[in-house]
Amino acid sequence: MTDLHRLSIRELSEGLANAQFSSRELTEHYLKRIAKIDAQVKSYVTVTPELALAEADAADTLRKAGGANVLTGVPIAHKDIFCTQGIKTTAGSKILDNFISPYDATVVAKGKAAGLVTLGKVNMDEFAMGSTSENSYYGATANPWNLNHVPGGSSGGSAAAVAADLAPFATGTDTGGSIRQPASFCGLTGLKPTYGRVSRFGMIAYASSLDQGGPMARSAEDCAYLMNVMAGHDAKDSTSMNQTVDNYVANLNDTSVKGLRIGIPKQYFNVAGLAEDVKARVEESLKKLEDMGATLVEIDLNMTESYVPTYYLIAPAEASSNLQRFDGVRYGYRCENPVDLMDLYKRSRSEGFGAEVQRRILIGTYALSAGYYDAYYVKAQKVRRLIQQDFLKAFESVDVIAAPSAPTTAYKIGADLTPVEMYLGDIYTLAVNLAGLPAINAPVGFDQNNLPVGLQLIGNYWSESQLLSVVHQYQQATDWHTQRAAIAEENA
Ligand code: GLN
DSSP states (O other): OOOGGGOOHHHHHHHHHTTSSOHHHHHHHHHHHHHHHHHHHOOEEEEOHHHHHHHHHHHHHHHHTTOOOTTTTOEEEEETTBOOTTSBOOTTOGGGTTOBOSSOOHHHHHHHHTTOEEEEEEOOSGGGOOSSSTTOTTOOOOBTTBTTBOOOSSSHHHHHHHHTTSSSEEEEEOSSSTTHHHHHHHTOEEEEOOTTSBOOTTBOOSSTTTOOEEEEESSHHHHHHHHHHHBSOOTTOTTSOOOOOOOTTTTTTTSOSTTOEEEEEGGGGGOTTOOHHHHHHHHHHHHHHHHTTOEEEEEOOTTGGGHHHHHHHHHHHHHHHHGGGOSSSSSSOOOSSOSSHHHHHHHHHHHHSOHHHHHHHHHHHHHHSTTTIIIIIIHHHHHHHHHHHHHHHHTTTOSEEEEESSSSSOOBTTOOOOHHHHHHTTTTTHHHHHHTOOEEEEEEEEOTTSOEEEEEEEEOTTOHHHHHHHHHHHHHHOOGGGOOOHHHHOOO
16 A cells, blocks of 8 residues: 555544554554655654554554554654653754653653554754754754755644655644744644643743644644644643633534634735735635635734734743753753863853754843843733734634734745844744734645745634634635645655
């Protein structure tokens, strides 16, 4: 069977249930593809064939015994930010190059309990700081649509692995766009859930008030299957919410596009740097949704200009605090021959962290320092509240808000943007995290270089079902999500 990698999650689930193929066959198929194709894509930091085959065999045994669930035996790739017991977890950093977690992240544990088979851990920007995955200590990952371009970031390995058919779906995390932007750059569907929907336990912290895990896959339907696994309250994460979890798969047809009020923020479509092709594809997708019965409503989001400066104060401030634990003493990289404790701290951190991480630690430490705390950090928190209020006001008159996920398609590898140029590329995604809202990316076509363009739909709190359902309806009526990169067509 050569085309197992073409199957959706529902088809995989059905094929396993009907004994058309075993989990071992499916897992071997994916491992072969990784061995053949990933040298070009470089999406995996660690492939775990022995573990995967053992889990696959266990899944097949369980199925024979009648104990299988809907996803028992389906393979997955985890972003290398989720702790995995017994397997290296690097967060894309040299400082964690030798780190083997003594426990599983809740998301990983839930995946195991659901019977998912771990193919390995996928690449990311160091500590999830970046938009290209080039900030990884393990080197750049390529975009399957054009290997000279980046897959986006920070969950670039997750996106590239799925877009090259090297995993049927993957976990990602999103602090300021890291699920939605790589999904956009790689032509995938990716959901950033409401803050508190998915446990952060064992998910290496970047900016704790913004970080949220979520699914990345080819379609809303595939994402819904993974959301059913990931979502839910966790006593081990005090910010995880005890909120009713939907059955995201069962709800896929619950929201009709007919009568849906879609807010179009006028500020968003006049942003300098919004590429013509991106604007055109997003507008075409909105026209399609209008044809399907939605109403487009122009709205105001007046705080748009504050998104980038507010996020780039709060995120580094939290990062500077979170990353203090990497000190060369307890775990991770330690410098050679330290002369004293201060030298050990300084050199372990200077040698272990990459340039972007160091930049953010410095900015964050500065913003939190006694003399500047009120002027920068406290002020940014106040602006954050205003940004949230802007959205809440908009949701009084619309059901969802539409935007591009990114102003451009995927950059060239090595484009060497300045930090500020790179940060401005996050304009459409940051506010969602600052407000704690859910949002989804859906592929809506290509630019003139055949690179994917993404539409972002932002929902009100806890509206993941609605977002998945709207995108599912759109995907029933269009075929952008079924298009495959040339490299994904290759057989192993
Ligand atoms: N690109 C943004 C940053 O560099 C967002 C990253 C993320 O969501 N983890 O911080």
